[in-house]
Amino acid sequence: MEIRQMRYFMEVAKREHVTEAADALHVAQSSVSRQLFNLESELGVDLFIREGRRVKLTPIGKIFLDRVTQAMNMIGEAEREVKEYLDPEKGTVRIAFPISLAAHVLPTAIYAFRKRYPEAKFQMRQALYRDLIDGVINGEFNLAMIAPVPEEEKKIKRKILFTERIVALLPIHHPFANRSAIQLLELKDDPFITLPEGTVFRKIALQACNELGFEPNIAFEGDDIDALKGLVAAGLGVALMPEVTLVDNFPRSTVKIPLVDPSVFRSIGVICPTQRKLLPTEQLFYNFLLEFYAQINDFSK
Structure with missing residues (x-):
């Protein structure tokens, strides 16, 4: 088994097309096909299901791809380690x-x-x-x-490395906008804006609310932190935010208010x-x- 064969195999698995893989590798399509044939002959298994020049991995092909990817990552690291050993400050x-x-x-x-x-x-x-x-x-x-x-x-x-506060981001005309601090429980009747289901920060925010005995009314979801800022700026609700995300990008029509009793942090x-x-x-x-x-x-x- 050669490194070249593994590289060809990974490219074909990625593109599911022999000709497209050959173009990406800057080699002849026949060379890629030959190396795949040699690899499958050596292993004694079919790695691909062939549909013309389109291909899909077989179940054993998927397992082999995982192992080859790990092996190629290790080979790449070995090459970089040799170079960086001589001068790590330039790696x-x-x-x-x-x-x-x-x-x-x-x-x-x-x-x-x-x-x-x-x-x-x-x-x-x-x-x-x-x-x-x-x-x-x-x-x-x-x-x-x-x-x-x-x-x-x-x-x-x-x-x-450090812990940071979670703060409340409110529309500028919110009744609590002029407060120096608020309790999270005071926001229990507000519409909340959160990240999508399954994101870790959403879990942190919901857990903080649940520990105070209330389930927030989630009115809107945003795909990322900037989307949450925009929805709050539009006056559509309140959001809990990592304070660090507001350092360099703070919408004018919003205010951030520290949470107290309890304070909420993340590592x-x-x-x-x-x-x-x-x-x-x-x-x-x-x-x-x-x-x-x-x-x-x-x-x-």
Whole structure:
């Protein structure tokens, strides 16, 4: 089994079309077909169901694709590790993140890191909460910033960088708009605006309400944080928001009010695999994150 065969196999599996895969690989279609035939002959199984030049993975083909993807990720990491071993300050950090950390938290950390290591490079990927955890476990990436930090995941190492307040975002003409703080229970009769079902932050918001004995009236859902801001700005309801998402993008026709009795928080941190070592530049960035936020936390106190 050759690396070339695995790369051809992965491209065909991705595109489900031999000719399109060959075009993407910049090789002849006959070369791709021949390598797939050799691979299937060597393994003794059919990896694809063929419908002309269109193909679909067989059940064993899907299992093989998962294993090959993991193997190719490890080979790619090995190649990068050799290069970065010589000069980790010029290597690449592959990191994933949720949308709520995209506007301020991650860019701030990267900016500070590149001031110290200006030749370091980044490959960034936005993902949903569960995909962040699974991506670290299966080797799609080695680092992910995440909020909240997961508590029970055996195959990842977690580190809380800081905790942030959850605040209420209200339309500017709301009766509580001039208050310096409000109790969450005071909003029980307001229409709520939330992220879609299944998102982690929605669970945090609903749990905070449920612990006070009320089920919020969810009037609208937005696909992302910016959508929630827009709906609140239009006067359609109130929303609970991570305070960090309002640092650089704050709609004029809204006000943010701290929550008290109880205050609501979420943890923000970084996760990495327990079963793989970080690459040299990734380790450099990981150590920097711990130092950077430790300094900020000390200053805040």
